Amino acid sequence: MDEKKVLELSRFTATYTEGLEKGLLVGSQCTNCGAVYLPPRPICLDCKSTNMQLLEITSKNGKLLTYTIIHIGPPQFRDILPYVVGIVELDSGQRITAFIEGEHSKLAIGKRVELSLDPERKGNSRLRFRLVDEG
Numbered sequence: 001m002d003e004k005k006v007l008e009l010s011r012f013t014a015t016y017t018e019g020l021e022k023g024l025l026v027g028s029q030c031t032n033c034g035a036v037y038l039p040p041r042p043i044c045l046d047c048k049s050t051n052m053q054l055l056e057i058t059s060k061n062g063k064l065l066t067y068t069i070i071h072i073g074p075p076q077f078r079d080i081l082p083y084v085v086g087i088v089e090l091d092s093g094q095r096i097t098a099f100i101e102g103e104h105s106k107l108a109i110g111k112r113v114e115l116s117l118d119p120e121r122k123g124n125s126r127l128r129f130r131l132v133d134e135g
Contacts, residue, residue: 012040015054020126023117025057027094059092060115062129067100067107080082088113088129102131 004066012028016039019026028040032049038057054127070077077083084100084107100107101116113129 012042012052012054012113016040019033019056021122024117025060025096027055027057028052029055036092036094038090038096057090057092059061059090061132062088062090062101062109062113064109064111064113064129064131065089065095066109069104079086086129096127099128100131101128106131 014077016026016045020023024112026040027036027038027040028042029052030044030047030049031051031053033044035044035046036043036055036057040052040054042052044052067084069082069084071082073081073083082104084102084104085097086100087095087097088100089095100113112132114132116128116130117126118128119126
């Protein structure tokens, strides 16, 4: 990968992480075809364009598409074992992998979730979604 591509990728990654620190979801949108990505990407997967712009993803709610409960994890997450990681589809259509908060017995595919950033964590590990009480 040439240096220009590495710098561009670093810019997108840094902007995403900085956004999480401020409580924002930052994605990217292709100016050629309009495809939107979260986290941001420097290249469009649909049309292969590099004409991408950063944008704030305003959708903060979605549904749980799939999940797994992790009982043995890496050292930096041992303090929260067991924990749940899942794929959330936001109401705006983007999909993102994140920690899922809530009682494990209430987890189910299709359950509603809402954005919940952990102020004690840094970077991508801040990103969490919490189960929405539906009743």
